[in-house]
Amino acid sequence: MRPDVLEEHIIKCKAATNKPFGVNIPLSYPDSEEQIRVAIRCHVRIVFSSAGNPVKSTGLLKQSGIKVVHVIANVKSISKCEEAGVDGIVSEGFEAGGHNGKEETTTFTLIPLVRRNTNLPLIAAGGIATGRGMLAALALGAEGVQIGTRFVASEESSAHPAFKQKIIEAKDGDTFLTLKKIAPVRLLKNKFFEQVIRMEETGAGSVQLRELLGRGRSKQGMFNGDLEEGELEIGQVAASVNEIKPAAQIIQEIISEYNTSRLEFPEIV
Numbered sequence: 650m651r652p653d654v655l656e657e658h659i660i661k662c663k664a665a666t667n668k669p670f671g672v673n674i675p676l677s678y679p680d681s682e683e684q685i686r687v688a689i690r691c692h693v694r695i696v697f698s699s700a701g702n703p704v705k706s707t708g709l710l711k712q713s714g715i716k717v718v719h720v721i722a723n724v725k726s727i728s729k730c731e732e733a734g735v736d737g738i739v740s741e742g743f744e745a746g747g748h749n750g751k752e753e754t755t756t757f758t759l760i761p762l763v764r765r766n767t768n769l770p771l772i773a774a775g776g777i778a779t780g781r782g783m784l785a786a787l788a789l790g791a792e793g794v795q796i797g798t799r800f801v802a803s804e805e806s807s808a809h810p811a812f813k814q815k816i817i818e819a820k821d822g823d824t825f826l827t828l829k830k831i832a833p834v835r836l837l838k839n840k841f842f843e844q845v846i847r848m849e850e851t852g853a854g855s856v857q858l859r860e861l862l863g864r865g866r867s868k869q870g871m872f873n874g875d876l877e878e879g880e881l882e883i884g885q886v887a888a889s890v891n892e893i894k895p896a897a898q899i900i901q902e903i904i905s906e907y908n909t910s911r912l913e914f915p916e917i918v
Contacts, residue, residue, distance in 0.1 A: 652683040659691045669694035671718070675748070676701025677832075689713045697739065700748055700832070707733035718772065722750025722759070727767045737770035738763065739795050744776030746798050746884035749826055749833040757789060764790030778886045780906025784914070796903075798884035801871075803896040809874030812881060819887040830855045831862070837881035841866070 650658065655672070662670055672693050674684045677700040685706055688696050696710050699720035707717045711734060718737040719730050730738055740763045742756025743749060754762075756775040764771055773786035774795035783794045801808050802816045815837060827845050828834050830853075836842050848858060862880070870879020894902075 650684075652680050652687050655684055656687045656691060659687070659693060663691070671695035671697050673697040673699060674706075675699050676703070676706060681706075685710065688715065698735075699739075703730055703733040703735055707735055711736075718770075720774070721763070723752050723754060724759075724762050724766055727763060727769075730769065731767065735769065737772060738767065739772045739774050740791070741795075742773075742775030743826065744835075744885040745774055746801075746824070746835050746887070747882040749835055751829055751833050753826065757785065760786060760789040760791050776884060776886045778889055778903075780903045780908070781910050782886075783903060783907045784910045798886050799890055799899055799903075800896060801883065802887075802890050802893050803899055804893060805896045808871050811874035811876055812871050813893050815876055815881065816883055816887045817891055817893060819883070819890075821885070821888040824883060824885050824887065828858060828862070831858050834880070834882060835884060837883055837887070839870075839879070839881055840877040841870070841880060 659672065670693075672688050672695070674681055674688065674696055676698055681701070685696070689710070693715060695716045695718065697718045697720060698706055703717065703719040707719070710717050716736045718739055719733070719735045720739040720741050721727065721730065722741050727738070740756070740759050741750070742759050743753045744756055756773060756777070760771070760773050771791045772793045772795050773789070773791035774797070777783060777786055777794045777796055778799040786794050798816070800806060802813050806813065819837060824835050824837055825842065826833050826835050827842065827849070830849070844861060845858070848861060866880040867882055869875045870881045873879065
């Protein structure tokens with residue numbers, strides 16, 4: 650979001666609830682510094698930073714009383730998080746939608762590796778959409794889970810209806826990690842995806858790929874509904890999402906399945 654749009658949504662969220670909520674700020678994005686200023690000015694309680702070095706921003710946020718959680722995709726990033734003084738870590742595996750790690754380490758491999766190397770609170774992300782998935786993540790050492798793909802296919806999601814329909818029609822193998830020469834991103838296969846693959850196979854460099862990507866490609870696909878020329882970012886777990894539901898119902902179903910699974914496997918958590 651542009652900083653002004655982010656501020657508009659924060660104001661709406663504050664009007665809707667007195668509960669704490671988080672804002673995700675990718676540090677590599679051009680507007681990240683202004684987005685951080687917006688979060689501070691609006692007294693956001695939690696910032697999830699990603700796609701960059703947390704040392705640059707964590708101190709400023711924490712001075713303003715904001716909790717900081719940073720997203721990582723490998724063990725080597727833990728030291729930067731601890732140096733920055735973050736309050737928690739999101740361990741995001743290769744299954745996740747959107748921007749991803751070059752290492753292609755899966756969520757259930759990454760969680761125990763990260764847990765072994767830090768005492769920071771750990772949130773698991775990537776490929777989790779159910780209560781059983783949540784239980785499995787906690788069994789491996791996470792304290793919580795971050796879920797994205799399942800909520801894209803919710804009634805309240807701002808994603809285009811055509812994109813939501815594409816998600817619930819997705820099967821296993823319909824997403825692929827690509828654009829590794831720029832920043833790895835998991836996409837649903839479409840005409841744009843095929844263009845990227847052809848260019849990569851013929852040896853295109855980062856400059857050529859950036860030219861193809863242009864600006865606003867993800868907005869074109871996910872929010873404007875251009876299913877052929879747009880960038881359709883979504884996780885592998887889309888294959889298990891078969892229905893668009895209200896967000897509240899999705900949460901209730903996840904928690905209910907988690908509690909039922911805990912009774913079935915009391916020794917796990």
